[in-house]
Amino acid sequence: MISFDGSQGEGGGQILRTVVGLAAATGQPVRIEKIRANRSKPGLMRQHLTAMTAAAQVCGAMMTGAELRSTELTFEPQEIQHGCFDFNIGTAGSATLVLQTILPALLRADGPSEIVLQGGTHNQWAPPFDFLESVYLPLLNRMGPQVSVRLERHGFYPAGGGRIVASIQPNPVLQGFDLMDRGAIQSRHGTVLITNLPAGIARREADLLVRRLSLDPRDVRLEQLQTPGPGNVVLVRIESEHVTELFTGFGRVGASAETVAREVVRFVRRYLAAEVPVGEFLADQLLLPLSLSAAQPADDGLVRGGRFRTQPPSRHAMTHIDILQKLLPVSIHTETIDGTCSISVAPRE
DSSP, X not given: OXXXXXXXXXXXXXXXXXXXXXXXXXXXXXXXXXXXXXXXSOSOOHXXXXXXXXXXXXXXOEEESOXXXXXXEEEEOOOOOOSEEEEEOSSSOBHHHHHHHHHHHHTTSSSOEEEEEEEBSBOTTSOOHHHIXXXXXXXXXXXXOEEEEEEEEOOBTTTBOEEEXXXXXXXXXXXXXXXXXXXXXXXXXXXXXXXXXXXXXXXXXXXXXXHHHTOOGGGEEEEEOOOSSOEEEEEEEEXXXXXXXXXEEEOOTTOXXXXXXXXXXXXXXXXXXXXXXXXXXXXXHHHHHHHHHHTSOOOTTOOOSEEEEEXXXXXXXXXXXXXXXXXXXXXXXXXXXXXXXXXXXXXXX
């Protein structure tokens, strides 16, 4: 059984999700200690438990320590299952993070699966549904599997109530790829989502996007939604020849419309100025599937792992790299020159 320190690096829920998700996919038993030890409320929270329980259901795992506020968890996976699954987070916890926890295992299942997830679909500290749909999954599908998602109902913090349905057609082989150049920018679009808040907030956010990013007003869409509670999200999508990126700002108590929109503008400007294909958040997401690809046995015609160019990696990403290299027979190398980082994922020699 491989042991992990849950307080290492950024010390948050990502360590749990990555370790347990990979354990479910590879069949390796794991132990995680000091879970979220440095946080104001240490141990497992409800959304972490949902992700752990979902992963256990997908691979028939035996768990100990799977309870609220537990600071130690053991996870012993069995055979990966496929079929229909329904997971209700019970709060506005992120449905997308639960999906990303179980996805590595289901990519290796013997048959297709359909997953229904209820909870938050647009949460401040998690990839929103739109990122999964238009940014992450197109790249994952390039590797061989076919994963699609549909949004049946939006869910914002704190009310939740969102619903996502994912369809997964696995592939036993994950073909790696390189993403070193984004190519020509083909389009830039903005979207402002708002619900149970004054419409003027959305108009102010849209106006700022138009002014600060020189967008055509016709390319900024306002969507008035019907949800159980209030919510506001600003999204800007950059479609390039080889990749699509998405940047997000979340409305919250105490932040003006202009503050939220300016946050998105800063993300977009920093990405465009770096002239890289992969933004900071996508870089973190690509590490796991490329590592699974690199860990495969050698085979004729199989590209294992890959390379991509991005902005300097976050502490979050460096923690992720440490976990991947401990659980999988891979080597991940980062090289930062003049504010641009090249990351390569390859089989360990």
